[in-house]
Amino acid sequence: MLKAKIFVQLKASVLDPQGKAVTNSLHHLGFDEVLETRISKYIEMTFADNDRARVTEQVEKICDSLLANPNTESYHFQLDYQE
Amino acid sequence: MLKAKIFVQLKASVLDPQGKAVTNSLHHLGFDEVLETRISKYIEMTFADNDRARVTEQVEKICDSLLANPNTESYHFQLDYQE
Numbered sequence: 763m764l765k766a767k768i769f770v771q772l773k774a775s776v777l778d779p780q781g782k783a784v785t786n787s788l789h790h791l792g793f794d795e796v797l798e799t800r801i802s803k804y805i806e807m808t809f810a811d812n813d814r815a816r817v818t819e820q821v822e823k824i825c826d827s828l829l830a831n832p833n834t835e836s837y838h839f840q841l842d843y844q845e
Numbered sequence: 846m847l848k849a850k851i852f853v854q855l856k857a858s859v860l861d862p863q864g865k866a867v868t869n870s871l872h873h874l875g876f877d878e879v880l881e882t883r884i885s886k887y888i889e890m891t892f893a894d895n896d897r898a899r900v901t902e903q904v905e906k907i908c909d910s911l912l913a914n915p916n917t918e919s920y921h922f923q924l925d926y927q928e
Contacts, residue, residue, distance in 0.1 A: 763880070769887060781888075784888075784911065784912075788911070791910070791911070793903060793906075793907060795892045795894045795903065796890055796891070796903075796907075797846070797892065797893050798889075798890070799888060799889070799890045800888070800889045801888050802887040802888070802889070803884060803885070803886070803887065804852060804854075804884075804885040804886065805864075805867075805882060805883070806881075806882070806883045806885070807879060807881070807882045808879070808880040808881045809878045810879075810880050811878045817878075820876060820878065820879075824871060824876060824879075827874070828867065828870060828871070828874070829867075
């Protein structure tokens with residue numbers, strides 16, 4: 763088996779209103795040292811396949827078609843072997 | 846500045862309905878090799894402080910009080926220096 767560890771993040775140029783809301787809440791709670799918060803998705807996906815090239819291609823297709831919004835988000839991932 | 850890279854994940858024993866829905870969608874789309882999907886939050890938070898011990902303590906308080914649900918989620922993080 764292979765496990766894909768996928769990060770789907772807003773592009774740096776895109777405002778993150780959820781992160782901004784967390785930063786504001788933290789300031790109200792007294793955490794004044796927090797400058798910025800960016801909230802992203804982290805997805806672990808296991809595949810019944812040990813072929814890295816084939817799984818890489820599948821993960822790219824899955825990110826492009828389902829997990830990431832190409833207008834606002836970018837993604838990167840790594841593959842690890844699993845028992 | 847220090848940047849905290851925080852993972853907030855459902856505990857292994859907790860069902861992930863959003864991940865299950867993604868797995869089902871992928872099977873319908875023909876990605877039959879996908880066995881399981883777990884969806885988590887990945888949060889990057891920058892601090893105007895270079896003291897690792899102090900920021901570690903702050904991140905733990907922030908996770909406990911705001912970012913993670915202690916009943917269903919666990920978290921871990923690392924700190925990196927930023928320019």
